[in-house]
Amino acid sequence: MPVNYEQLQIQLKDAGKTLRLRHDAFSRAADQYGSMLRAEGGRDDLLERIDAVLAEKPETRCALPGTEAVDISRPLPAMPPVQIRLLACDGSQISPSRHDEISFGLINTAVVELIVHSGLTPRIITRTRLLPFDDLPSESLLGIQRDAAEKRFLAETAAASNRDITTFALCDGPLELFTDTPEMQGQELLKAEYLEALSQLAENRIPAAGYIDRPRSDPVLRMLELLHTGSAKEEKTPGTDDSMLFSRILAPGERSAVFGMNSRLNRELNADLRLCFFYMNIGRPGHPYISRVELPAWAAADSVIPDLLHAVLIEQCRVLGGHPYPFILHRAHECAVVTFAEKEEIKRMLIREMTVNGLTPPEKSNKQIAKDLVQVSGIRL
Amino acid sequence: MEEKISYIGRMLSANSRECVISSLTPQQSIPAFGSMLRIPTGSGQPEIYGVVTDITLEEDGFLRQIASSAGISEEVIRDAQENRNVPIIIRMAFIGYMEEDRVLHLLPPRPPVTLTEIYPCTPGEICGFTRKLGYLRLLMNISNLPAGELLAIHLRNTARAHVQLGDNDWAQRAVAEVMDLYADAPNALIAVLGAIGDADIFE
Numbered sequence: 364m365p366v367n368y369e370q371l372q373i374q375l376k377d378a379g380k381t382l383r384l385r386h387d388a389f390s391r392a393a394d395q396y397g398s399m400l401r402a403e404g405g406r407d408d409l410l411e412r413i414d415a416v417l418a419e420k421p422e423t424r425c426a427l428p429g430t431e432a433v434d435i436s437r438p439l440p441a442m443p444p445v446q447i448r449l450l451a452c453d454g455s456q457i458s459p460s461r462h463d464e465i466s467f468g469l470i471n472t473a474v475v476e477l478i479v480h481s482g483l484t485p486r487i488i489t490r491t492r493l494l495p496f497d498d499l500p501s502e503s504l505l506g507i508q509r510d511a512a513e514k515r516f517l518a519e520t521a522a523a524s525n526r527d528i529t530t531f532a533l534c535d536g537p538l539e540l541f542t543d544t545p546e547m548q549g550q551e552l553l554k555a556e557y558l559e560a561l562s563q564l565a566e567n568r569i570p571a572a573g574y575i576d577r578p579r580s581d582p583v584l585r586m587l588e589l590l591h592t593g594s595a596k597e598e599k600t601p602g603t604d605d606s607m608l609f610s611r612i613l614a615p616g617e618r619s620a621v622f623g624m625n626s627r628l629n630r631e632l633n634a635d636l637r638l639c640f641f642y643m644n645i646g647r648p649g650h651p652y653i654s655r656v657e658l659p660a661w662a663a664a665d666s667v668i669p670d671l672l673h674a675v676l677i678e679q680c681r682v683l684g685g686h687p688y689p690f691i692l693h694r695a696h697e698c699a700v701v702t703f704a705e706k707e708e709i710k711r712m713l714i715r716e717m718t719v720n721g722l723t724p725p726e727k728s729n730k731q732i733a734k735d736l737v738q739v740s741g742i743r744l
Numbered sequence: 745m746e747e748k749i750s751y752i753g754r755m756l757s758a759n760s761r762e763c764v765i766s767s768l769t770p771q772q773s774i775p776a777f778g779s780m781l782r783i784p785t786g787s788g789q790p791e792i793y794g795v796v797t798d799i800t801l802e803e804d805g806f807l808r809q810i811a812s813s814a815g816i817s818e819e820v821i822r823d824a825q826e827n828r829n830v831p832i833i834i835r836m837a838f839i840g841y842m843e844e845d846r847v848l849h850l851l852p853p854r855p856p857v858t859l860t861e862i863y864p865c866t867p868g869e870i871c872g873f874t875r876k877l878g879y880l881r882l883l884m885n886i887s888n889l890p891a892g893e894l895l896a897i898h899l900r901n902t903a904r905a906h907v908q909l910g911d912n913d914w915a916q917r918a919v920a921e922v923m924d925l926y927a928d929a930p931n932a933l934i935a936v937l938g939a940i941g942d943a944d945i946f947e
């Protein structure tokens with residue numbers, strides 16, 4: 364049955380009006396948060412006040428002020444004319460499906476190494492792992508396993524790199540491993556591997572950085588609410604986020620102050636590894652576009668690393684012109700992604716191995732066969 | 745003993761006159777315009793020979809985005825040129841085939857099978873196929889491209905292969921054959937000879 368456009372038409376009209384109202388409400392809220400941020404900018408008792416509120420509810424997720432004024436806008440630093448090694452990792456997976464001829468899982472990770480100002484061709488390394496058949500994970504656990512594999516690969520590659528050049532280890536998405544999810548229950552080994560990767564990078568003094576495109580989180584707004592109300596009670600305007608605030612604060616190319624993060628997960632980490640973050644405006648005049656950059660506390664506390672990371676990421680974003688995003692992260696994604704054709708090829712290879720070992724070639728589920736028939740006949744793609 | 749040559753791509757589509765090949769070969773090693781390729785015997789078909797008549801580097805949205813940004817670094821350019829799998833589409837016109845060790849300068853009886861591997865010709869294969877010159881008739885009849893340019897570049901490459909294998913007169917015979925073929929079309933002949941002159945095939 365096709366979509367009922369007649370019914371949808373009325374709903375779309377209402378949605379348009381609702382979105383307008385939401386936008387206006389968010390704008391007003393963002394203006395208020397902007398005033399609050401500026402008011403707190405000159406004060407030096409922020410940490411004490413936050414600590415007092417958090418004593419009531421220590422696991423409240425919110426930003427923490429760092430050494431810079433919270434309302435600061437740091438201009439884009441000049442890129443130093445030296446070689447800088449960028450390592451970027453991304454991964455993709457084949458999720459097991461009981462409807463396929465054979466249910467199998469696979470994690471593919473790729474690291475791209477680009478040495479800025481070297482004139483050298485970037486190096487690409489990929490790692491492909493077929494998952495054990497007797498322990499196939501759920502889709503969400505597989506995603507976490509892939510995250511851990513990415514960080515491990517990144518840390519190993521970084522450790523094997525020449526230390527004469529400043530190196531950054533970049534990944535797409537948060538550095539934080541969300542261990543509060545039900546899938547992570549009992550996955551202590553996975554968590555330990557993840558932390559080991561972050562520790563290995565820290566020991567080698569190689570800053571890890573997570574790049575979050577179009578972030579929707581709100582730790583700075585939460586921090587402002589806590590400071591404003593003096594209580595950990597949730598009073599933030601629903602639907603507002605930090606991007607709305609910083610798109611009003613930061614000019615193109617600028618970054619925010621580096622903030623710490625208060626969360627249960629972060630508090631469990633060694634102080635050096637606790638995650639900090641800053642926002643950047645990678646947009647153009649009149650069209651702000653905010654991204655968030657996460658980095659470990661030891662790197663955030665360094666006098667050079669935050670500014671250098673800022674310069675490196677903005678330069679990487681500019682490679683992609685009108686739709687800025689770090690070039691090297693996109694290349695890592697391209698190198699890691701397993702296409703549908705590749706999945707089908709791997710499946711064929713697996714089935715071949717099964718037949719070699721005397722097994723009957725399996726078939727897709729009847730449901731999948733029926734779906735494929737519909738697609739082939741072009742009724743609905 | 746000649747070095748083992750790997751295939752440069754696979755055939756995507758074909759008709760009786762030509763085929764289209766998709767290649768993922770690095771851009772530095774793609775076969776040149778006018779160079780000879782062969783499609784090996786298989787599935788009951790003869791070994792087909794042809795020349796490259798067009799090469800298209802397909803773009804993708806990402807490359808377009810990079811190209812439009814200012815100040816692209818050397819590393820980014822090298823990555824695009826050497827690492828990215830940008831599809832290269834090669835058009836190959838058939839100029840004959842080989843059946844039971846006999847060279848026939850005719851269009852093949854049927855097009856090759858889809859996804860067949862395509863190989864560049866070795867100097868030995870080029871000389872073996874072009875010793876007689878009947879295939880030039882097929883080459884000059886290829887439409888939708890400047891015939892003079894194709895003939896000139898093909899003659900230069902092929903003459904070098906013949907010289908390499910000890911036949912120094914092949915280029916002269918080939919030009920004489922071209923003049924015969926264009927005898928009824930003096931204007932076209934002048935254009936073709938101009939291109940051949942520019943190609944320095946007798947050097």
